[in-house]
Amino acid sequence: MHELSIAQNIVEIIQQRIPELEWKQVTAVRVKIGTVAGIVPDSLKFSFQAITAESALCNAQLITEHIPFRVHCCSCNTTSVNEDGFAMCGKCESTDIKVLSGTEMHVVEIELEETARVI
Amino acid sequence: MSIVTVERKVLEKNDELAARNREVFRSLGVFVINMVSSPGSGKTSILERTLEYLKDSLRATVIEGDVQTDLDAQRVAKLGVPVVQIITNGGCHLEAKLIQDALGTIDLKGVQLLIIENVGNLVCPANYDLGENMKIVVASTTEGDDKPLKYPGMFRNASALIINKIDLLPYVNCHLEELKSNALHINPKLNVFETSCTTKQGIGEWCMWLKEQVTSKK
Numbered sequence: 149m150h151e152l153s154i155a156q157n158i159v160e161i162i163q164q165r166i167p168e169l170e171w172k173q174v175t176a177v178r179v180k181i182g183t184v185a186g187i188v189p190d191s192l193k194f195s196f197q198a199i200t201a202e203s204a205l206c207n208a209q210l211i212t213e214h215i216p217f218r219v220h221c222c223s224c225n226t227t228s229v230n231e232d233g234f235a236m237c238g239k240c241e242s243t244d245i246k247v248l249s250g251t252e253m254h255v256v257e258i259e260l261e262e263t264a265r266v267i
Numbered sequence: 268m269s270i271v272t273v274e275r276k277v278l279e280k281n282d283e284l285a286a287r288n289r290e291v292f293r294s295l296g297v298f299v300i301n302m303v304s305s306p307g308s309g310k311t312s313i314l315e316r317t318l319e320y321l322k323d324s325l326r327a328t329v330i331e332g333d334v335q336t337d338l339d340a341q342r343v344a345k346l347g348v349p350v351v352q353i354i355t356n357g358g359c360h361l362e363a364k365l366i367q368d369a370l371g372t373i374d375l376k377g378v379q380l381l382i383i384e385n386v387g388n389l390v391c392p393a394n395y396d397l398g399e400n401m402k403i404v405v406a407s408t409t410e411g412d413d414k415p416l417k418y419p420g421m422f423r424n425a426s427a428l429i430i431n432k433i434d435l436l437p438y439v440n441c442h443l444e445e446l447k448s449n450a451l452h453i454n455p456k457l458n459v460f461e462t463s464c465t466t467k468q469g470i471g472e473w474c475m476w477l478k479e480q481v482t483s484k485k
């Protein structure tokens with residue numbers, strides 16, 4: 149259940165970026181979670197809700213975007229999506245690959261209602 | 268509605284602290300390994316055998332991470348090696364901040380090898396950089412040969428895999444070649460060692476490799 153500690157880190161990022169007076173206006177926080185980031189999105193949402201429910205961030209909803217595990221093969225020059233997390237080319241099975249995406253665990257953006265802000 | 272663009276890694280704070288730890292280790296010339304595995308794979312036994320093997324040729328120090336008790340620290344202390352116990356009180360992994368705090372209580376001057384034994388957990392420690400030079404994952408034959416596929420994160424980030432309890436192979440449903448193949452599918456760069464802490468098979472090979480890593484990084 150490290151999702152709880154991950155959720156705590158997301159809350160801290162919101163608190164750092166948004167002035168305290170506007171925390172009630174936060175309606176959503178969007179995060180990118182890669183296939184191989186080792187995160188269960190539902191657990192993360194549950195944890196986020198649990199730790200924000202009684203706080204000024206109670207209106208915030210955690211929205212996750214799944215990022216597939218994509219690898220580029222340096223042998224046959226193709227790109228494949230390996231949702232099983234295998235570090236090999238999906239076509240020729242070479243292990244000479246570069247990981248293009250799928251390891252992400254990023255906070256992308258925070259949505260607020262009403263007040264327009266530019267950062 | 269307004270949108271604030273953030274684009275920040277969720278574990279940015281941990282990564283920053285880990286970078287600071289790494290700088291401390293680098294400046295003192297300490298090589299650091301982070302040992303990870305599920306509970307009961309034999310991390311502490313491997314640690315004991317490793318320290319017995321290397322303690323006359325390398326100056327080592329240990330940080331033990333456990334959810335409760337200092338039982339593991341007591342085992343290491345019996346070997347005459349300095350050890351600090353971190354008790355996470357329910358926390359399922361070590362974080363860079365806990366290591367930073369522990370560094371305040373140990374003297375790393377002259378230490379060549381710091382071994383951090385993480386909390387036994389095959390999921391959570393994979394995400395948390397502690398500032399180590401490399402992660403070492405231990406998988407025992409009693410856990411079966413499918414663990415790398417079921418818990419890939421831990422194997423993906425490791426530099427070496429120690430397959431422990433090799434002496435029990437005749438009695439358990441684990442195919443060694445399958446286990447290795449599964450691990451290498453996740454991480455083709457893994458250095459694989461086969462050990463038994465009971466018969467001491469493979470301990471010398473693992474220790475010589477580790478010593479080479481320590482001395483070549485200087």
